Amino acid sequence: MKELPVRTEGAFAKRTNPLAHVFDEFVRFCRSHSLFMLHYCTGCGAIELPPAMTSRFDMERLGIQPMVTPRQADILLVTGYVSVKTLKRIILTYEQMPAPKYVIGICSCTVNGGMYWQSYATAKVLADYLPVDLYIAGCMPRPEAVVSGMRKLMGLIKTGKAESWKDYYRRYDHYLGNQQALFGERWQTPTDVLGEAQQYGLHGPETEGEHTALLQQVQQPLIPHRMRLK
Amino acid sequence: MNQGSRELQVWLDDLLAEIEQVEMRRKRERRMRLDVDADALPTLLELLKGKASYVHLSAITCVDWIAEGEFELIYHVWSYETQSLISAHTRIPREPGRYLSVYDLYKPAAFFERDIYEMFGVYFEGSPFMEKFILTEWDGPPPMRKDFDSEAYINQFFNWQEYRPDWLKELEAQGGGIAIPPDEQRYSRRED
Ligand code: SF4
Numbered sequence: 001m002k003e004l005p006v007r008t009e010g011a012f013a014k015r016t017n018p019l020a021h022v023f024d025e026f027v028r029f030c031r032s033h034s035l036f037m038l039h040y041c042t043g044c045g046a047i048e049l050p051p052a053m054t055s056r057f058d059m060e061r062l063g064i065q066p067m068v069t070p071r072q073a074d075i076l077l078v079t080g081y082v083s084v085k086t087l088k089r090i091i092l093t094y095e096q097m098p099a100p101k102y103v104i105g106i107c108s109c110t111v112n113g114g115m116y117w118q119s120y121a122t123a124k125v126l127a128d129y130l131p132v133d134l135y136i137a138g139c140m141p142r143p144e145a146v147v148s149g150m151r152k153l154m155g156l157i158k159t160g161k162a163e164s165w166k167d168y169y170r171r172y173d174h175y176l177g178n179q180q181a182l183f184g185e186r187w188q189t190p191t192d193v194l195g196e197a198q199q200y201g202l203h204g205p206e207t208e209g210e211h212t213a214l215l216q217q218v219q220q221p222l223i224p225h226r227m228r229l230k
Numbered sequence: 231m232n233q234g235s236r237e238l239q240v241w242l243d244d245l246l247a248e249i250e251q252v253e254m255r256r257k258r259e260r261r262m263r264l265d266v267d268a269d270a271l272p273t274l275l276e277l278l279k280g281k282a283s284y285v286h287l288s289a290i291t292c293v294d295w296i297a298e299g300e301f302e303l304i305y306h307v308w309s310y311e312t313q314s315l316i317s318a319h320t321r322i323p324r325e326p327g328r329y330l331s332v333y334d335l336y337k338p339a340a341f342f343e344r345d346i347y348e349m350f351g352v353y354f355e356g357s358p359f360m361e362k363f364i365l366t367e368w369d370g371p372p373p374m375r376k377d378f379d380s381e382a383y384i385n386q387f388f389n390w391q392e393y394r395p396d397w398l399k400e401l402e403a404q405g406g407g408i409a410i411p412p413d414e415q416r417y418s419r420r421e422d
Contacts, residue, residue, distance in 0.1 A: 084367065085366070085367060111391070111393050112390055112391060112393055113384075113388070113390075117384070118380050118381055118384065119380065119384070120370070120373050120378075120380050120383050120384060121365075121373075123388065124384070124388040124389065124390065125388070125389055125390065125391045127391065128389055128391075137393075137395075178389075181387070182387065183367075
């Protein structure tokens with residue numbers, strides 16, 4: 001089949017099927033209107049979420065609902081300052097979420113440390129450790145801002161621009177390097193990110209590098225916990 | 231305050247005025263500050279707890295007086311009888327920074343002492359458990375000491391990103407925006 005001569009030049013190549021992307025668009029439309037938001041709150045900004053989710057501002061009318069487990073969630077909201085210990089949990093959570101997944105950094109603290117910029121205990125730039133789709137700045141942003149940020153994210157999803165999760169696979173070495181700089185060289189997560197990158201076909205030139213090499217050196221195999229009844 | 235507890239308070243005031251090592255200042259009716267030498271503090275707490283009904287240790291505070299080379303330890307004890315709070319202040323030398331635990335008197339002291347050991351590096355002898363408490367993954371110096379340079383630490387471990395959104399640029403074009411640049415806001419860089 002490959003040998004068959006295919007004419008690709010001339011007017012023939014320009015003719016595209018007007019319906020070619022309809023299905024993609026439809027999928028994106030549906031996706032943007034059914035978002036499950038992982039209810040994982042890190043800092044003080046989380047206090048604005050209950051009013052945003054409940055009857056006053058009612059995010060459910062946009063199709064956004066809270067979800068209790070990362071394995072069924074689409075959006076990871078990082079609602080404020082992230083201490084170094086919390087950041088570990090955030091990364092574990094993020095890696096468990098199925099793609100496509102979106103990260104929103106609420107609050108100024110996720111942009112540049114906010115008013116905790118001088119603290120030894122909080123991570124400063126969230127985007128160093130995770131790809132962030134959208135920031136909602138403010139200390140803290142009001143529910144209106146949260147809702148408008150969500151609408152913006154829906155717009156990005158509809159137009160296919162919210163692709164940051166692919167960046168995590170494409171530039172995993174970069175993110176892993178920053179994580180290792182903070183957590184030490186023995187840092188590892190139970191998720192096989194490199195394998196997933198292959199799986200999604202996103203394994204690029206920057207996926208692997210010196211940091212992933214280090215990871216593979218120190219990686220300990222996971223041992224399942226024995227279930228025991230006392 | 232009922233009659234009995236008023237009597238107790240008067241008795242305690244008289245007693246403390248007698249003891250030479252204790253400097254007493256009653257700030258308000260239900261608030262008293264005692265300054266005491268480090269070697270007399272456990273005895274004083276024992277007196278307060280055993281004879282004067284101050285059974286509740288609310289907190290132990292530590293202050294780093296780096297210029298004087300001392301740590302100040304403040305024991306806040308509360309009495310349910312007289313409904314009043316006593317703060318017993320004492321000072322210990324910054325080096326070697328060791329002191330006695332009051333765990334045998336007040337059980338909650340174990341928490342406070344563990345916390346102070348982690349944040350200031352003051353070791354309490356006789357405290358039951360001095361392992362890591364909150365900063366489980368921290369291996370730097372005790373971060374609340376005044377000689378720990380938080381800013382140098384963050385500059386070593388964290389990056390900054392440029393955050394100048396369009397609306398900020400618009401404001402700046404109109405002469406507004408950030409009035410004092412962050413560099414000049416920092417206390418550690420201030421001249422005066
Ligand atoms: S930006 Fe303000 S409200 Fe938000 S986490 Fe930071 S300090 Fe809290």
